[in-house]
Amino acid sequence: MNRSRAVVLDGPRRHRLATGPVPEPGHAEVRVRVAAAGLCGSDGELYRGGRPAAYCRYPVTPGHEWSGTVEAVGPGADPALVGRAVVGEGFRACRRCERCRAGDTTLCSAGYAETGFTEPGAFADHLVLPDHLLHLLAPGADLRAAALLEPAAVVAAAQLAAAPQPGERVAVVGGGTIGLLTAQFLAASSPAELTVVDPRADRPDRAELAQRCGATGVLTPDKAEAEAGRYDLVVETAGAPATAHAASRLARRGGRIVLTGIPESARGLDPVDLVVRRLTLHTVFGAPSAAWSLAVRAFDAGLLDTAALITHELPLEEYDTAVALLDGRDPGVGKVLLRP
Known part of the structure; x- marks a missing residue:
């Protein structure tokens, strides 16, 4: 595949499916082939324009709950990551401030930056992110179920x-x-x-x-x-x-x-x-690295049945339908996934 698709929100209630070159990872970055990406209430806020201005930036590709497989690595990233099933943290913390040093990366004093809100997200064929945000899954992990590891x-x-x-x-x-x-x-x-x-x-x-x-x-x-x-x-x-x-x-x-x-x-x-x-x-506001590690361990150990919560799976082209399901408040709608 030499082209890559991505949902782009140009502003509240204004979206398009864009196609462009496959993104290349930069220094210490990886490119992930997205397997599944979930929608949550904050994605609905982003679509409607209800998310506070300090916590979003248009245009943006949404999608902060995701799973996938590492497809390529940039300079300085470990080549052994290629082919590994992964999930990844969303907060782009500086890792240098006092709060980050204490492990409170969601309280980073350098300012808010998060995949899917201020940085390109996973409602796309590919996602590029820093390698230190990755969490490796066990071989053979169910990537459909793993898309729920961000809320987990x-x-x-x-x-x-x-x-x-x-x-x-x-x-x-x-x-x-x-x-x-x-x-x-x-x-x-x-x-x-x-x-x-x-x-x-x-x-x-x-x-x-x-x-x-x-x-x-x-x-x-x-x-x-x-x-x-x-x-x-x-x-x-x-x-x-x-x-x-x-x-x-x-x-x-x-x-x-x-x-x-x-x-x-x-x-x-x-x-x-x-x-x-x-x-x-x-x-609780977001999840620091320690919480991500705990969630992945519990998932790999079979303690979390995240697949039980999935009720709808749609292609990228049906992003608007996915948002409508999210906002419809039908009691039969659970977790909605986009599957690139």
């Missing part, structure tokens, strides 16, 4: 922050991709109870999927009200206006809360309640 890495960051203990009562607020991956991670820590709170919990298919992901109970938000103050650990994954508050209500006195969602608006946490009940609050 975010979940792994939440797992590292939460430090779940065996026998704890745990709740996950939100039953989307992040929520169900969170349930899978938490199930591996042997909780006494693992409850998923999801507005779609009264649908048998959604309840069955949550249970397949490790949930011992699945509740709608109104029924979860009766569970207030019961849980040692609550992980919020939905990013809806009321879900952070709902997570705090579910936590017991002295319990722990992890927030992973970023709502456009929120009915916030009560600081008095946090202090009086001595709740510990953690937040």
Whole structure:
């Protein structure tokens, strides 16, 4: 193949499928042949123009959740990478500032840069990125399923922050991709109870999927009200206006809360309640390298069934259909993939 296709967003709601030369990797870069790339809520924001200006740059090729195979390497990159199945971190951190040196690469003080938002992404035949962002997959890895390792890495960051203990009562607020991956991670820590709170919990298919992901109970938000103050650990994954508050209500006195969602608006946490009940609050923004490594290890070990969350696979030419599925809020739509 001597030509390469890429979805290009020239601005909000203005996209095209561009064709050009196959990109060449530069110094310490690799070129990946994309196998699959997933869409998430932030991709919808980017398409609609709802993403804050500091966190996007048009024109851009979207796509930050991806898997693929290294096809070529540039000068200074290891030739042994060619042919390896890989996923890769999205944040383009400087690796020199204080936060990067501490391992908090998603908080890099050099400024925000991320694949698929400010840098060319994976809704394309090929992706070029620095070799140090790669994470190698085990031989024979399912690349279709591996495309979900970016959200799994975010979940792994939440797992590292939460430090779940065996026998704890745990709740996950939100039953989307992040929520169900969170349930899978938490199930591996042997909780006494693992409850998923999801507005779609009264649908048998959604309840069955949550249970397949490790949930011992699945509740709608109104029924979860009766569970207030019961849980040692609550992980919020939905990013809806009321879900952070709902997570705090579910936590017991002295319990722990992890927030992973970023709502456009929120009915916030009560600081008095946090202090009086001595709740510990953690937040997650993206995934540093340690979280990526944990996610890949869990995937390679068979602890994550990411393929169970995929409901739609479309070619690059149907990017607009994929976005419509994402925005349609059909309860039967799970993870949508583009397959170049």
